[in-house]
Amino acid sequence: MLREAETEAEERYSQQIRFAPIGAQGQRRLGEASVLVVGAGALGASLAQHMVRAGVGRLRLVDRDYVELSNLHRQTLYDEEDAEAALPKAVAAAAKLRRVNGRARIEAFVADVDRRNAESLAADVDLVLDGTDNAATRLLLSDACFSRGIPLVYGGVAGSGGMTALLVPGDHCCLRCLLGEEAPGGEDGPTCDTLGVISPAVEMVAALQAAEALKALTGNRSALRGTWLTVDAWHFSVKEWKLPPPVEPCPYCGWGESAAAARRELAEHGDSFRLSANGERAKEQNATEAALLCVRRAVAAEDVSIADRSESATGNALFGDDREAAKLIVLCGRDTFQLALKPSVSLSEWRRRLVAAGCAITADNRYLLRASTAAEERIVIFAEGRALIQGAGEPERAMEIYRHYLSDGTGREADETSVGF
């Protein structure tokens, strides 16, 4: 049986094994490796496919969204049947990936990555691949990776271009230091809402991410690029900046007594410390300040970075008070708002309530329920207690829909603590 598996692997991966830097040893390492891919949209689905086809032994995939017709021009794992069935992307992707490589262990999660689950999702993997579409989730991934010493392959796409870097704890500074602490804050700018996105840009960035991942997983550390790279597939350009080293006092990527003190302060004061003090501390370290500023300036000059920041900025700015802001999050690109519900209500109970309230049910599977209001706005409820409101246009209207259909004033209010942004 073992011999049979070895023979099959030799045949399946023969061309990859023939590639000298990987070879038979690298292929064995891939088979023993575990990776986490966060997001199964355009980037994430492509990354997951690269990893599973290359022979990575275990893939953990997490995504919060479901397949729609508007995804199909760039999200190459999905087809019209997936969109018709309104399958969660993690579920549809896992089914396809199992058909691609039946020997890979695929773990799929339909969930939003937040501060509470980021650590456990990254707990036992060798590498994390970023296929998300927003800065807030990326920073959580960076925190989880740097506190556990796991390499993070960042990637972001909008319009015809994108950016990518493989950040190795111990060798490079973290994403929080790179983007600066203003990242989750409030500058408005072009996003995939305004720029759109084309499939070649996605594949270009995914290919660069996958190549670095393969180098890291097969032990080709000296071949790692070590740069922050921006590319544009339409106007063709490639630019590179050397990644700065760890920032000594940073609680995530730093080292020594000052980083330890920063970690203690972080444990004591939480987010407020991180947001106010970490950026200032990063600036204190003269040796890396110039390198950091250089990359930050490059990041700020690219539309994609601004797109990266826009979701959390919008999410924080929707309503004046924090409680409301925490409830409602804008998902980039599709006139979609997300909020958390109490998970104690079953999908069948939600179905009964929405029908009673005059909604038409347009999709109903074991993972989610989709309903259309009289004004043809869509409400999607996931089994884990999360809702998307689509077609509302304005956040105020999304909140009206929430209050009318999803809040009954009996303790089933949206739970502001369930959303970690």
Ligand SMILES: [Zn+2]
């Ligand atoms: Zn850092």
